[in-house]
């Protein structure tokens with residue numbers, strides 16, 4: 001049975017959730033609510049977007065926003081063919097209006113944080129007021145210096161009091177700004193955290209077929225990048241946007257207040273320049289997006305190859321992989337060159353236009369000063385306001401696109417959050433556990449995988465496994481042995497027919513309850529990248545309640561105790577990515593200990609194959625036999641010894657159970673399918689070797 005997909009060892013919550021998502025089948029077999037608690041403990045901190053100086057605001061913001069897609073996530077998203085989500089983003093960016101429902105949902109996310117956000121807005125008003133009044137008062141300071149004439153004493157005293165007053169005001173402004181940043185950050189993180197846990201919980205509720213259709217990278221992207229984008233839209237973007245609007249309005253008003261004639265002159269120059277900067281900035285952003293996508297593809301290639309390094313090495317593909325990566329890196333470079341040309345032009349033009357604007361203000365302002373219509377302090381204030389208005393207009397242009405991006409990301413999240421799983425995980429009949437006997441029955445089951453409905457796996461398949469017996473399932477590769485196990489676990493539902501446990505249709509049973517009574521050990525068991533102790537305790541309903549002695553006892557019965565104790569850190573040894581620090585047989589025995597701790601009534605086993613050496617095979621076999629005692633066992637058998645010890649063998653062929661009976665009876669039939677299969681798989685040779693020994 002192939003339950004294993006991919007594992008990674010990261011402590012970053014996003015990587016952690018990736019780890020869990022790539023092992024969804026394992027979680028389904030052993031689902032527990034503590035997962036969301038674990039996720040809570042690992043909630044990510046996101047660094048805030050920083051406001052940039054006048055000229056670089058447009059470009060820098062576009063870069064920041066694109067980088068919020070973590071390399072892994074965006075790589076996966078792009079290469080995973082997440083056309084839909086990309087389309088969504090593009091649509092969100094290009095559409096001119098936003099559905100009211102989207103606005104309502106985004107606002108509802110902020111509701112729990114409303115008081116903190118309201119306080120942040122209050123501090124924002126204070127700090128913006130201080131910022132916008134600073135040029136005016138600084139102009140006063142300059143005028144005090146220049147206009148007090150020879151009276152040094154008067155100048156000193158008014159300068160001192162003015163500066164002291166301004167220091168107090170600036171202190172208040174600084175404190176208000178610090179409080180605003182802190183509150184916005186905390187609110188943003190809280191919103192992202194809530195959103196992430198809801199999305200992760202919604203993903204884990206989905207039926208397994210959902211994971212066949214949706215790629216891990218795409219889901220991780222939603223969990224990491226989309227949640228961050230939505231969180232930022234509500235907090236940073238909103239506050240930056242409001243501040244930009246307020247500062248632009250206040251700046252223009254103050255420019256008119258300080259010098260109406262100079263303000264009218266400047267406002268004739270600003271709009272065409274700002275328009276040019278916005279258009280250029282948009283174009284630059286689209287090129288920069290292509291560069292990021294090319295980078296994502298390169299990163300995806302690197303991620304996949306590095307995480308499968310053993311395969312790369314085993315096939316000696318290091319050089320060709322480097323070549324493939326170089327190709328991708330060249331694509332990035334090619335686009336980056338285009339971007340560099342655009343960027344150079346953008347910075348050149350904006351720098352030039354900024355300087356020309358200042359020069360124009362100085363020229364016109366100088367003329368006004370010469371005609372006694374303006375003081376030096378007023379001209380200084382005016383220049384500072386011009387600067388602030390420039391920054392605010394640049395900020396506004398990115399505010400709109402960031403907000404649209406937030407709506408696009410939100411739409412993808414709602415889709416996931418609103419999705420109802422095909423069958424809810426915690427509904428249905430719960431039988432008294434002590435009365436469970438464990439008789440299994442497949443009655444006329446027909447099934448095709450939802451992703452391949454045109455290729456039925458079973459047609460009218462029927463078989464019974466009496467309580468407490470061992471049923472070996474055999475059949476050629478691809479005949480559907482693992483599928484049988486998946487159906488028993490209710491990872492999928494049959495299209496027709498029923499599967500029963502003690503006469504109860506498993507569709508009527510509570511899936512949590514059902515799975516809590518079924519243990520699984522797969523051929524390549526999935527271990528999480530935590531300690532041996534945690535991996536074993538994972539089998540229990542409440543791992544935190546498992547005592548050390550219980551873990552040791554399970555390990556002893558599973559023949560795992562001695563080798564684990566021999567590790568320098570014993571049971572606290574971290575098993576590494578994909579359990580890489582353990583051998584195949586050791587992983588098997590840890591998985592057996594995990595299943596023992598679960599103490600299930602029904603056991604589904606995929607027997608380890610010849611990958612194990614003789615000693616390991618013996619130890620695993622011995623542990624499995626102990627595990628099987630007193631339980632109903634369905635075992636996908638690969639060894640004759642296992643098949644011979646089974647109470648019955650079911651041979652799957654042509655989408656149904658072609659033969660079923662005691663192994664000796666079936667072997668006796670020379671024309672029988674089982675006999676032929678055994679001969680083909682050289683099981684008989686194995687038996688002859690045993691006889692010779």
Ligand SMILES: Nc1ncnc2c1ncn2[C@@H]1O[C@H](COP(=O)(O)OP(=O)(O)OP(=O)(O)O)[C@@H](O)[C@H]1O
Nearest residue numbers: 001212449451452457476477478479480481482483
């Ligand atoms: N999730 C899936 N979606 C679509 N088809 C699948 C899925 N899993 C398995 N299949 C297909 O179903 C068929 C039966 O697969 P299954 O893994 O049950 O066979 P098996 O008898 O266990 O094979 P093996 O002995 O090689 O492990 C195969 O043709 C396989 O390609």
